[in-house]
Amino acid sequence: MLVDGAGIAVAALGFGFVYGLSARQAGFSPIEALAMSVIVFGGAAQFAAVGYVASGLAWPGIVLLTALLNARHLLYSAALGPWLREVPFARRAVMAHLLTDEAFALSVGHFRRLGRTDEWGYWIGAIVSTFIPWNLATLAGVLLGGQIPDPARFGIDIIFPAAMIGLAVGLITGRRELVAAMVGAGVGVLVALFTSPAIGIIVGGLIGPAVGLLVPAALAREIAPLGSLPSADRYLMPGSRVRRPPDTDDAGAPR
């Protein structure tokens, strides 16, 4: 748990720093960038918000896309629920805010290895390994980003689109995801050229998954259903890995 958590923490530091730089580049103040990291606490959604704001997307659109992008957490919380049902309601309510891809992967893997729930393990995975490094790195990135006199000369402007495509790669493990991503990108660009970048992103993000669903199940090659332990790696910060116990195919929650 601690070794895995240390690896996650290092990744969170690096990625949080990059987020801070991108947010600064998009015009976020340090308070705004840090508020996103503390209040939203969702890497992909935060990066996406940087792009939405930069493209001039109205807040209702940003909120809608955030809801869709973060809806996968529903599967994580459903998988963790049986493990944590003995924890008092108020503490579970706090745990929910800290539930990220990383916290899910660390805690479920830890519980499986122990064969029981370990509440402290959850808190360590969620706070020490993820929340604290993510927020410290965000602050460092947004503050240092403001000290760079000519960001484009240092390629800072490319970090955002590169991070987006890298995150998308981490989510693509089947043909449906691949089709959804390609259609989302293509439709997004086409619509953006005839309307605006903001509208293109929304339309691409909504039509891509619909077309992806048209891929027949027999061809989809789904290898890691969402909410299972194998799926956790897909949503971790790329480069991070969590060791899982042998013969673990699912979250293995107590029934």
Added chain:
Amino acid sequence: MSTELVGLAVLMFLVTYPSRALGLLTPGMERLPRQALDYLQLVGPAILAALAAVSVMVATDDAGRPWFHVGVEWIAVIACLAVTAWRRNLLLGLIAAVAIVVVARATGFAALPG
């Protein structure tokens, strides 16, 4: 110092928290329709890919009119995609992308944006 986007962060929290909390606080949430779960699983790749593509392929002029942009940024993003897929490491991909852009701009092969 601007704090306007703090309000946006609160709204984003309000739509994120339920998906994080429902399963922990309410048993049985995993029984959503299969089609809905499948759709939600595909939203991430689609939105992220759309963001990346629009960011590097669509630029706007002073009047806000969009136009198709071709530049070294395409190569940088494709390099990031390739490195991330190959090494499963986003940080390496980002380093590759930034290096390509920095070298291209420093040597005059690409112009600075704007």
